[in-house]
Amino acid sequence: MTKMKDNKLSFLKKKENVTYAIVIAVWIIMEILLKAGVVSSHLSGLLVPMCYYAIVAVGLNLCVGILGELSLGHAGFMCIGAFFSAAFSQIFKDSLPGGLRFFLALVIGIAFSALFGFLIGIPVLRLNGDYLAIVTLAFGEIIKNILNSLYLGLDSKGFHFSLTSMLELGMEPDGKTLINGAMGVTGTPRDANFTIAIFLLIVSLIVVQNLINSRDGRAIMSIRDNRIAAESIGINVTKYKMLAFTMSAAIAGMAGVLFSHNISTLQATGQYFGYNVSIMILVYVVLGGIGSIRGSVIAAAVLYLLPELLRGLNKYRMLIYSIVLIVVMIINWAPAVLDKRQELMMKFRKGNRKNGTA
Amino acid sequence: MALLEVNDLCIQFGGLRAVDDFNLNIEQGELYGLIGPNGAGKTTVFNLLTGVYRPTEGQILLDGKNITGHKTAEINRDGIARTFQNIRLFSKMSVLDNVKVALQDRYHYNTLTGILHLGSYKKLEKEMDAEAMEILSVFGMDKDAELLSSNLPYGQQRKLEIARAMATKPKLLLLDEPAAGMNPNETAELMDTISLIRDKYKMTILLIEHDMKLVSGICEKLTVLNFGRVLAQGNTKDVLSDPEVIKAYLGDE
Ligand SMILES: Nc1ncnc2c1ncn2[C@@H]1O[C@H](COP(=O)(O)OP(=O)(O)O)[C@@H](O)[C@H]1O
Ligand SMILES: [Mg+2]
Numbered sequence: 001m002t003k004m005k006d007n008k009l010s011f012l013k014k015k016e017n018v019t020y021a022i023v024i025a026v027w028i029i030m031e032i033l034l035k036a037g038v039v040s041s042h043l044s045g046l047l048v049p050m051c052y053y054a055i056v057a058v059g060l061n062l063c064v065g066i067l068g069e070l071s072l073g074h075a076g077f078m079c080i081g082a083f084f085s086a087a088f089s090q091i092f093k094d095s096l097p098g099g100l101r102f103f104l105a106l107v108i109g110i111a112f113s114a115l116f117g118f119l120i121g122i123p124v125l126r127l128n129g130d131y132l133a134i135v136t137l138a139f140g141e142i143i144k145n146i147l148n149s150l151y152l153g154l155d156s157k158g159f160h161f162s163l164t165s166m167l168e169l170g171m172e173p174d175g176k177t178l179i180n181g182a183m184g185v186t187g188t189p190r191d192a193n194f195t196i197a198i199f200l201l202i203v204s205l206i207v208v209q210n211l212i213n214s215r216d217g218r219a220i221m222s223i224r225d226n227r228i229a230a231e232s233i234g235i236n237v238t239k240y241k242m243l244a245f246t247m248s249a250a251i252a253g254m255a256g257v258l259f260s261h262n263i264s265t266l267q268a269t270g271q272y273f274g275y276n277v278s279i280m281i282l283v284y285v286v287l288g289g290i291g292s293i294r295g296s297v298i299a300a301a302v303l304y305l306l307p308e309l310l311r312g313l314n315k316y317r318m319l320i321y322s323i324v325l326i327v328v329m330i331i332n333w334a335p336a337v338l339d340k341r342q343e344l345m346m347k348f349r350k351g352n353r354k355n356g357t358a
Numbered sequence: 359m360a361l362l363e364v365n366d367l368c369i370q371f372g373g374l375r376a377v378d379d380f381n382l383n384i385e386q387g388e389l390y391g392l393i394g395p396n397g398a399g400k401t402t403v404f405n406l407l408t409g410v411y412r413p414t415e416g417q418i419l420l421d422g423k424n425i426t427g428h429k430t431a432e433i434n435r436d437g438i439a440r441t442f443q444n445i446r447l448f449s450k451m452s453v454l455d456n457v458k459v460a461l462q463d464r465y466h467y468n469t470l471t472g473i474l475h476l477g478s479y480k481k482l483e484k485e486m487d488a489e490a491m492e493i494l495s496v497f498g499m500d501k502d503a504e505l506l507s508s509n510l511p512y513g514q515q516r517k518l519e520i521a522r523a524m525a526t527k528p529k530l531l532l533l534d535e536p537a538a539g540m541n542p543n544e545t546a547e548l549m550d551t552i553s554l555i556r557d558k559y560k561m562t563i564l565l566i567e568h569d570m571k572l573v574s575g576i577c578e579k580l581t582v583l584n585f586g587r588v589l590a591q592g593n594t595k596d597v598l599s600d601p602e603v604i605k606a607y608l609g610d611e
Contacts, residue, residue: 207473214472214479218451218459225448232408232442233460233526234434243469291450 016209019294020202026301027198034194044194046308048262050301051197052078052255055204057284057300058293059251062208064282065291066217067244068224069125073136075277076143077113077249079268081256083147085109086185086266087178091154093189102191106200106257113253116143117246125241128227132245140278147268152179184267185260192261200258201297204251208293211247220244287325289332299328359422361386361562362530367406367416376402378586380416384530384579389556390564391577391594395606399586400566401443404532408440409433421529435463437529441519441536443566449508453499456507456518457490460525490525496558497521497551513544517551524555531555533565537572545569549576574598582606 011017030047033039056078063071085105092101116139124135151162155175162168166180179185211217219240222230231237260266270276284303288295306324310317331337360383367380377399384390392400405411407418409430418426425436448456465486471477494500497517502510507518516536523531536552537545549572555561567573573580573594580597582589590600597603 210473210475211469214469214475215462215465215467215482216469216472218455219462221451221455222448222459225450226446228410228430229442229446229448229522230459231430232434232440232446233522234431234463235459236431 015294016205016213019205019209019297022294023198023202023205023297027195030194043309046305047194048192048197048258050304051194051201052258052262053281053284053304054297054300055201055258056252056255056281057288057296058201058204058208059248059255060281061285061288061291061293061296062211062251063245063248064285065289065293065296066208066212066224067220067241067248069241069245070130070133070282071136071245071248072133072275072278072282073138073140073143074248074252074281075273075275076136076140077117077252078256078259078277079140079143079147079273080116081109081113081253082260082266082273083179083185083256083268084112085257086188086260087152089188089191089261090176090178090185093187098189098191101189102196102261105191105261106254109257109260110250110253113256114246114250117249118242120249121242121245125245126238137275137278140273140275144268144270144273147179147184147273148182150179151177151181153177182267184265186265188260188264188266190261190264192258197258197262200254204254205293205297207247207251212293216240216243283325287328287332292332295332299332303328360384360419361388361421362407362564363419364407365417365419367403367418368414369402369406369411370414376586377406377413377583380583380586380588382581382591384562384564387556387560387562389552389562389576389578391573391580392564392566392583393568393573393580394583394589398583400583401534402586403583404440404534404566407433407532408438434526434528438532439523439526439528439530440532441516441523441534443534443538445512445515445519447507447515447518447522449506451507452503453494453505453507453510453518454487454490454503456522457493457525458486460522461486461489463526493521493525496554513540513547516540516548520551520555524559524561529562531561531563533563533567535566535568537567537569545572548572552576 012021030039034044056074060071060074063069085108088108089101089105096104120135120139124132149163151166151169153160153169153171153175155172157172160169160171166177212221219230219235220243222235223237223240227237284300285296287303288299303324307317307321310320313320362382362384364380364382367377368375369377380403392403394400402411406413409428409432412427416426417424420436420438423436425433428436448459451459465482467478467482471479491500491503494503497520499514499518499521502514507515510518520533520536537548540548552563553576556563565577577594579592580594581591582597582603584606589606590597590603
């Protein structure tokens, strides 16, 4: 309630704004380094993936930390976003300008992952209990396997699809192959770049952080904290669970669109879309602090980059990675450390207040 | 017409008739007590009234409207709010947000407005803040608004549950053992709070309580339950001097 409009630091008073500031600072620093030509091609190739893993972690945190439901299938939603948007971009590769095409690809990818999230939510979120984890785990694997054997083509007669072979599509000679079974989608225009990825990360942050501070967000968190009490004050539990889960899936789909428009060959392999990836994203969320959106972004960025950057140190790579996991765990979960952090935060806030009024 | 009219309510869990042939009439503005030994079925009555359980038989009318079989959330919108025997706060949310989330049925803006923080967002949030703070100040908790609700002392947590229930603007307030686990000071404070709600909001209250001092001090009428059945019903004085009641309930204290 204290007014501090004259304080230059007042923008950073809100914890949400600190998150945006960190992301923008990273973007500015990396852009300068990239322009200066001091970034290795290895690292520069990691920047877009870093952003899409941060985005999917933000989306998963909405499901796990804010709604309080466990999902083990977010790689599956990413996969859907990636494939549907890549197929779309294939169709309009030559007929639409890059910017508009990517925007529409985003809309398509997000819409389809949201749709799948919604369809899964209808039966599962009505139940009270940990059914979502098992269903999403199965969903992720099924989606990956279907997309691995899906053939999709387009000719003047419309779409053709098959689960066995290209030949079975019976396409006209001038038809376009969109998805070629295990070979996936090849030649997707590389419409994504680091700046777009940062922009989309900020969009996902705005959506989730604003949601948390809104009517719907409070309803969602009340269900997480106590479903029975939420019902007793008139909250429509199923509706808000559906809303949160669908949005969470949609955000994962957005990350998928970045994924497919950052590489020329998209394949539904376990390495990129298997359950192990879903669990890796969950690790980002848990280590970043369940319910802490900023924590998810930082954990995803650090924990994604670290093993990649340590590739040179072959022997010690996993050792260092494990140590970092343990340290992050202690920083974000040990009660003593949390208290200390709280204290420091209070001091920082108070210090600012003094500066501001003096 | 009674505000709450319960006719021949009955629920069976397996072989157990936890509540049997239960009748109750509460007039607008009354402070009504529901007492009885542990396991008598008092909480089950609340769960039936609020749609947590569906009655096997019987009928519940609120303000003349049949609400039997309605879902819990609907029943709250129909006008019944409650607290819980085991505190059920939104523990990872602030004290203020615990109340704001209960207000939101009366402050509508859509999801998109909420995500963009545009349009009516600022205005409605401000109004919600103001109303929530007003409710909290009635309960003397406005200074704790920013605290995490789980960091409140026990007695305050119970109060916050009442504040949250009141924020839904109910016609009937159900309190399940509000004084449970409180020390005499806290209990006295709670009695003041309950009287305050009555006077300020003209609230009709049905409360379950073990603390006889509290019950005889504030309740005008009582129903005594024993093994799921009504043992006695009527004015507090008459009921408490009923020999059956003394034998079944007060006698074994
Ligand atoms: N969901 C349920 N399933 C089975 N038995 C129940 C259930 N809820 C309550 N009961 C039983 O109903 C009886 C009354 O319980 P309750 O209403 O909690 O009593 P109290 O009067 O102490 O609040 C108890 O014997 C309890 O075990
Ligand atoms: Mg009870």
